[in-house]
Amino acid sequence: MRILVIEDDTATGDYIGKGLREAGHVVEVARTGKQGLLLAVAGPWDVIVADRMLPAPDGLAILRTLRASGIATPVLMLTALGEVERRVEGLDAGADDYLAKPFAFSELRARIAALARRPAVVAAEPTLLQVGDVQLDLLKRSVRRGDQPIELLPTELRLLEFMMRRPDQVLTKTMLLEGVWELNFDPSTNIVEVHVSRLRRKLAREGAPAPIHTIRGAGYVFGRIA
Amino acid sequence: MSWADATRLFRSFALRTALLTAAGVLGISAFGLGLGWLRSSAALQDVLDRTITAEADQLLREYRRAGPVGLARAVEARMRDTTPSAILVMLRAADGGRLAGAAALEVAPLPLRGFVTGTPTGIPTAGADGPLRLLGVPLPGGLTLIVAAEMRAVLDTAATLASTQLMTGVVAVAMALGFGLFTAWRLERRLRAISAAAADVMRGDLSRRLPLAGTTDEFDRLTATMNALLARVEALMQGLRQVTVDVAHDLRGPLSRLRQRLEAALAQPRDAPTDTATIEAALGELDAVLASFAALLRIAQLEAASPGAAPQPVVDLSALVTTLTEAYAVAAEEAGKALSADIVPGQTVRGDAGLLRQLLANLVDNALAHGGPGIRVTLRPGPILEVADNGPGVPPAEREAVLRRFYRLDRSRGTPGSGLGLAIVAAAARWHGATLHLADAAPGLRVTVDLSPAAS
Numbered sequence: 269m270r271i272l273v274i275e276d277d278t279a280t281g282d283y284i285g286k287g288l289r290e291a292g293h294v295v296e297v298a299r300t301g302k303q304g305l306l307l308a309v310a311g312p313w314d315v316i317v318a319d320r321m322l323p324a325p326d327g328l329a330i331l332r333t334l335r336a337s338g339i340a341t342p343v344l345m346l347t348a349l350g351e352v353e354r355r356v357e358g359l360d361a362g363a364d365d366y367l368a369k370p371f372a373f374s375e376l377r378a379r380i381a382a383l384a385r386r387p388a389v390v391a392a393e394p395t396l397l398q399v400g401d402v403q404l405d406l407l408k409r410s411v412r413r414g415d416q417p418i419e420l421l422p423t424e425l426r427l428l429e430f431m432m433r434r435p436d437q438v439l440t441k442t443m444l445l446e447g448v449w450e451l452n453f454d455p456s457t458n459i460v461e462v463h464v465s466r467l468r469r470k471l472a473r474e475g476a477p478a479p480i481h482t483i484r485g486a487g488y489v490f491g492r493i494a
Numbered sequence: 495m496s497w498a499d500a501t502r503l504f505r506s507f508a509l510r511t512a513l514l515t516a517a518g519v520l521g522i523s524a525f526g527l528g529l530g531w532l533r534s535s536a537a538l539q540d541v542l543d544r545t546i547t548a549e550a551d552q553l554l555r556e557y558r559r560a561g562p563v564g565l566a567r568a569v570e571a572r573m574r575d576t577t578p579s580a581i582l583v584m585l586r587a588a589d590g591g592r593l594a595g596a597a598a599l600e601v602a603p604l605p606l607r608g609f610v611t612g613t614p615t616g617i618p619t620a621g622a623d624g625p626l627r628l629l630g631v632p633l634p635g636g637l638t639l640i641v642a643a644e645m646r647a648v649l650d651t652a653a654t655l656a657s658t659q660l661m662t663g664v665v666a667v668a669m670a671l672g673f674g675l676f677t678a679w680r681l682e683r684r685l686r687a688i689s690a691a692a693a694d695v696m697r698g699d700l701s702r703r704l705p706l707a708g709t710t711d712e713f714d715r716l717t718a719t720m721n722a723l724l725a726r727v728e729a730l731m732q733g734l735r736q737v738t739v740d741v742a743h744d745l746r747g748p749l750s751r752l753r754q755r756l757e758a759a760l761a762q763p764r765d766a767p768t769d770t771a772t773i774e775a776a777l778g779e780l781d782a783v784l785a786s787f788a789a790l791l792r793i794a795q796l797e798a799a800s801p802g803a804a805p806q807p808v809v810d811l812s813a814l815v816t817t818l819t820e821a822y823a824v825a826a827e828e829a830g831k832a833l834s835a836d837i838v839p840g841q842t843v844r845g846d847a848g849l850l851r852q853l854l855a856n857l858v859d860n861a862l863a864h865g866g867p868g869i870r871v872t873l874r875p876g877p878i879l880e881v882a883d884n885g886p887g888v889p890p891a892e893r894e895a896v897l898r899r900f901y902r903l904d905r906s907r908g909t910p911g912s913g914l915g916l917a918i919v920a921a922a923a924r925w926h927g928a929t930l931h932l933a934d935a936a937p938g939l940r941v942t943v944d945l946s947p948a949a950s
Contacts, residue, residue, distance in 0.1 A: 370784065423820040449821050452848050454785060456859045456911065462825040 269314040269384055273297045274304030274330065275346070276322050280369070284317065287373045288380075301325040308334055313341050314384050317376070320347045320358065328361055335362035342383035346371075355452065374486035378438040385437060397432040399491050400479050402471065404432050418470055427463045431480070431490035440487035464488055508681040512674015519670040523663035531659050535652040539627075542648050543609060546629045549581055550641045554631065562637060566594035569639075581643050582626070588636025599628070599640050606630025606638055611645065624649070684713055688720075700728040730798055736899075737794045744900040744913070745783055752779045782912070789914040793899065796849075796921035806844040811877050811945070812837055814850060819871045822858045826869060829862060833869045841877040843945045845926045853922040856915040857881040857941055864906055866938055876946035884938040893932040919943075 275281035298304035301322040320327035471478035557565040584595030826833035865883025
């Protein structure tokens, strides 16, 4: 993937650039907002990672300019700690995702992957999700594995639906908390772990364990291991 | 008063208003007093003319009785009677020659008819000083009867009147100006007192309040408002100081421990699996510290801000509570506890959904971590949200303290937790204008969040 990183802090920029290159992406790191904007507009990029706090133009201004120019490249915004309210502002301005610094690199990688996979045009809403032999009927709200129906609690089904819509992607705990239960913070109770282990138990079949894999230090994957 | 004071006074709003008033007074004075003078002068002139006319009438009666000869005799008699006098009379022939009366009037213009104001030139005659008011009455045979009076008296009176009016005007303007300066000075003094107090505040004395003059006028009202502002600033500064103190004090512990652990690990011989474990554990502790920082910032932001004037979006509270309790019920079951919910559908509230989720999550987190095996979440119409557990509860004496940052009950020390959960709940509740109440659930703790609009 071609990824543009706009970050004025040298250490952070180097860190992100190096990490993404090692993951096999083509990365360009812009050190100023102006340079970033020029490169962003020149394009084409699969994903843009921009720090919100940049000397003028700041991340938000760059984002607005991009969107106003009709550039729909997915943008992940990096913010400083404690910027919860700014999230809504950023999302309204056209950001596709938000990540607070400091972050685990696996988190960044997983979110970039999720952004790149997002279809540019929203297809017609499917009524059935199928990953491997797991089937989720969105209208009837029922689950089968193969020909076996599976009883799930509503809360377990929410998680399954979220994961099945993003098959073969690394989904971090934070992404799951935000996406499934709209929790933009980390509760001290291990909600995600508990739900994943229960889903695994319920989806498991004789000789066919549930297709939920744990990627150590990163998150979970539904489907094949990426 | 120094030069700086003087120039400042000059730019003063009060002074400019006073000058404007003085200008107004000047205008009105000029108009009124001027008009008064004109009309008075005219009236004086009128009196003089009447006197002249009366004199003329008397002489004309003589003419009607005794013809021109009788008139000439009357004119001579009149002149003899009243010298020196302000009245002069003369009878003039058609050719302008004097037939009887004052020689001084020979220079009167020819022909003379009606009233005229003139100045005799060149002929110094007793009783003919300054301008004259002349009345010419034409008679048959080309004769003209001229009656004249000195205008000096009138003019003197008019002049006196004018100077009086002028003095009045000047005094009025001077008074207006003086009054203006006085008002400006008084205002300056009032404002200077306020400025001085404000300067004290800016130097750091936040407890200072501005002095009230006790007059309940607009300045006092302004001062009262500013004092309220200062109180708020003081509270905010206090809050900020508190956060800084809390951060320094309570995060030093975990960071010190982390340092010790890393230092100890460094002293050990390098061993990949152990090192990996150490680094992972260190990262975990750092994450906990960072989470505490985030929570502290959040609390500070919530305490400093209010929702603002714009109404908050409507949040489907019933749905929010239902989703969250379903998720937590699963976690509770795995932990060997039971979480039940009693949620009235259709409850809504104006507020921030994210904050409300965090509020509820923190309460349930707390109940799961420190409460008993049974937890109950209730949503009643109001809306009123309650989370109760059947654990050891919180002693009444500590029910206020637990809401403070980093406060932990003695029995909870050593268990995982930052001590910030309830502080966030308190800040989030306050932000929504909701009241928070801790009570004995007999046994256990019941936390009630009253989000009804009347609660604030």
